[in-house]
Amino acid sequence: MGEAMSCPKCRAPLEEVKIADGVVVRTCTACSGVLYEAGDIAVPLKLSGPRPARFDWPRCRRPMETTTSYEGQLEVDRCLPCAVLWFDAGEIMILRKLSGVENIAGKRESEAGEEVPPAAAGYVRPKQIKDPVPTEMVGVRNPDYENAPTVELDGRVYRHFQTSVPVTTFVLGEFPWIAKVGDTARMRDFIAPPFLLSQEVTAVESVWSAGEYLEPEEVWAAFALPGSPPYKTGVAPAQPNPWDAHLPSVWKSFWLAAAVCLGAYVLVLAISSQENVYQGAFEVAAADLERSRVGDIFEVKGRTSNLEFTVDTNLDGSWAYVSMALIDADTDKALDFGREVSYYHGVDDGEAWSEGSRYETFYVPSVPPGRYYLRVEPETDAPSQLNVRVIVRRDVPLKRLPLIALALLVVPALWAGMRHGAFENTRWMESDHPRTSSGDDEEDDE
Amino acid sequence: MSRWYRWYALAIVLSCSWALWRGWWITPVERLTGVPKSVRDNPGSYRSHYSGYHRYFGGK
Numbered sequence: 001m002g003e004a005m006s007c008p009k010c011r012a013p014l015e016e017v018k019i020a021d022g023v024v025v026r027t028c029t030a031c032s033g034v035l036y037e038a039g040d041i042a043v044p045l046k047l048s049g050p051r052p053a054r055f056d057w058p059r060c061r062r063p064m065e066t067t068t069s070y071e072g073q074l075e076v077d078r079c080l081p082c083a084v085l086w087f088d089a090g091e092i093m094i095l096r097k098l099s100g101v102e103n104i105a106g107k108r109e110s111e112a113g114e115e116v117p118p119a120a121a122g123y124v125r126p127k128q129i130k131d132p133v134p135t136e137m138v139g140v141r142n143p144d145y146e147n148a149p150t151v152e153l154d155g156r157v158y159r160h161f162q163t164s165v166p167v168t169t170f171v172l173g174e175f176p177w178i179a180k181v182g183d184t185a186r187m188r189d190f191i192a193p194p195f196l197l198s199q200e201v202t203a204v205e206s207v208w209s210a211g212e213y214l215e216p217e218e219v220w221a222a223f224a225l226p227g228s229p230p231y232k233t234g235v236a237p238a239q240p241n242p243w244d245a246h247l248p249s250v251w252k253s254f255w256l257a258a259a260v261c262l263g264a265y266v267l268v269l270a271i272s273s274q275e276n277v278y279q280g281a282f283e284v285a286a287a288d289l290e291r292s293r294v295g296d297i298f299e300v301k302g303r304t305s306n307l308e309f310t311v312d313t314n315l316d317g318s319w320a321y322v323s324m325a326l327i328d329a330d331t332d333k334a335l336d337f338g339r340e341v342s343y344y345h346g347v348d349d350g351e352a353w354s355e356g357s358r359y360e361t362f363y364v365p366s367v368p369p370g371r372y373y374l375r376v377e378p379e380t381d382a383p384s385q386l387n388v389r390v391i392v393r394r395d396v397p398l399k400r401l402p403l404i405a406l407a408l409l410v411v412p413a414l415w416a417g418m419r420h421g422a423f424e425n426t427r428w429m430e431s432d433h434p435r436t437s438s439g440d441d442e443e444d445d446e
Numbered sequence: 447m448s449r450w451y452r453w454y455a456l457a458i459v460l461s462c463s464w465a466l467w468r469g470w471w472i473t474p475v476e477r478l479t480g481v482p483k484s485v486r487d488n489p490g491s492y493r494s495h496y497s498g499y500h501r502y503f504g505g506k
Contacts (some may be wrong), residue, residue: 249448257455264463306469327481336476366472397466406460411452 008055008064008077009087011035017167019182023105031090032165032186038078041085042106043099057082070098089165089186090203091269097204100178101202148237148433151190151197153210158190161237161431189237196238214239235427241422254413258406273302273407278392284378285385291390292397294412297329297372298392304368305395315343319356320380326364329371335364363398 005014005026012030015332019025026035053063055308057079063085064077077086087095095104117363123293186201194213199206214222216229247254280295300307311322319342327334338353339362345354425435463469 090462154489243447246447247449250451253448253452253455259458261462264459264466268463268466304468306471325478325481330481330482334478334481336478337473363469363471364475365473365475366469395469397469398471401465401471407460408458411453412454416447416451436447 001057004295006058006059007031007033008035011058011089014416015168019105019169022374025105025182027167027184029163029165029207032167032184034087034089034092034184036085038083038085039177040105043078043095043101043104045074045085047078054078055142057086059084069095071326073098090201091205091354092182092184096180102178103182104183145265153197155193156192158192158195160433161189161191161428161430163188172353191238193240197313211238214238224316234430235391235423237427237431240444241420241421241427243416243422247420248417250413250416254409257409261402261405261409265397265399268397272305272395272397274393276391277307278372278374279395280390282376282388282390283377284380284388286383289379292375292377294327295376295390297373299370299371300367300394302369302395304366306398307364307367308361308393308396309339309364310359310361310391310393313340313343314342314379314385314387315358315382317344317346318342318380318382320378320382320386320388322390323377323379324390325375326367326372327375329373330441331370334365336342337362354386363396367394 002090004013007014007028009028010028010031010283011301012028014026017025017027023036023040025040028035047067048064048069052065052066054066054077055064056062057064060079061084062079062081064079067078068074069076075088075155076091078084079086079146092104096102125340140153152157164187165184166187168179168181169180171181179259184202186199188199188201190197190199192352196211196213198211200209216232219225220229243298277300278295278298282293282295284293304444307326309324313322314321319340321337321338325336339360341358341360343354343358344356347353373436375394376388376390378386379389407426428435439445
């Protein structure tokens with residue numbers, strides 16, 4: 001052996017496994033069938049009656065003969081020119097039972113090419129014990145992968161995690177059953193964290209086992225082990241996602257808080273006055289730029305609130321910076337601020353363009369009630385007279401505030417969701433249904 | 447996490463409501479004291495902090 005081969009039955013790669021007496025067999029990583037060189041079977045098979053081929057042998061592309069042995073109780077596929085024998089999963093166990101020989105592997109003369117008598121009795125499929133507990137939910141949609149099967153037990157739905165075909169290559173220790181090199185089984189794991197169901201299918205039985213994930217500390221305490229358990233690495237199949245307990249609560253809090261923020265905005269919008277408190281015009285001649293100007297005194301009533309300033313100009317192909325001070329007429333306090341306004345337009349290659357705007361709106365926050373006046377100092381490169389009109393409104397709720405609040409609220413919730421997802425990605429990475437693989441890798445081997 | 451987030455959300459909600467009610471915003475507005483009373487009669491006696499603004503002319 002040595003060359004890469006694929007399974008004649010399902011075309012999955014065959015894996016070399018070294019078993020007793022230096023015999024190397026190849027097992028299918030998907031369907032758990034076993035390929036033997038004809039001379040590596042230590043027991044006589046007495047193959048009989050070729051029947052219609054079930055599949056081709058990929059190495060030589062010839063149909064494999066389907067033969068029977070032990071009066072039709074065992075079905076063996078073979079390729080005479082290549083001298084190989086193919087056993088489906090579980091058929092080796094049947095062969096052991098029928099031959100009464102535990103170690104069926106061993107060097108002997110090939111019988112793959114022996115002349116055999118006509119077909120004998122019909123083929124007997126391995127006996128399967130009907131699953132006594134879980135019920136396969138055929139057709140039930142898997143939340144993550146539609147083709148993955150699920151099983152239900154005690155009202156809990158378990159999702160398929162992994163199917164594997166382990167082969168015993170080495171035995172050491174004591175077992176409550178007869179363990180032999182070459183033993184194989186089809187293992188299927190289903191999870192509903194922290195619970196786990198495992199199915200072990202052999203030629204003669206199907207055994208289901210139920211398990212529950214335990215934290216290392218629980219195991220440590222149960223066995224009264226000294227010290228502390230080793231640090232956890234990776235994610236076990238049935239390990240509960242620590243974010244499961246938080247995520248629904250976080251999103252519930254998010255929606256509640258978002259609703260309150262939006263409600264607060266609507267409420268303040270409904271009761272806000274948004275009244276005009278001042279409107280003034282300032283004319284700035286090109287030769288009179290240096291002079292400061294003051295407007296009339298106006299009154300800001302009510303509670304402390306913001307002021308919305310709209311600076312409207314007659315700019316045309318020029319800019320202006322309007323420096324302003326909102327001066328309290330009764331105290332020595334003032335608020336200093338300024339805004340640039342610029343407006344350019346023209347036609348390039350027959351296409352009209354414009355940049356900027358003749359007016360600008362901005363907000364001065366938290367202005368207490370009182371009597372105020374504006375002092376204006378415009379600067380401009382406008383060649384002609386600059387007309388500046390200033391309109392002031394008080395108590396104008398900013399819609400950007402609830403939007404910012406929503407952004408601040410959603411960031412931790414999204415972060416928690418990402419952590420939850422990352423945990424699940426790590427869990428399923430080791431399964432047959434990795435979440436980050438391409439579509440080609442998501443085929444279910446069930 | 448969920449407990450921390452509840453307190454965080456409450457703080458955001460209260461801050462947002464307070465800011466809406468009081469008209470708070472992060473706009474940098476300089477609050478000055480000691481402004482002379484004579485500004486109104488002689489506006490040039492008090493110069494804005496922002497006067498002497500020089501604009502970038504790199505545009506169109």
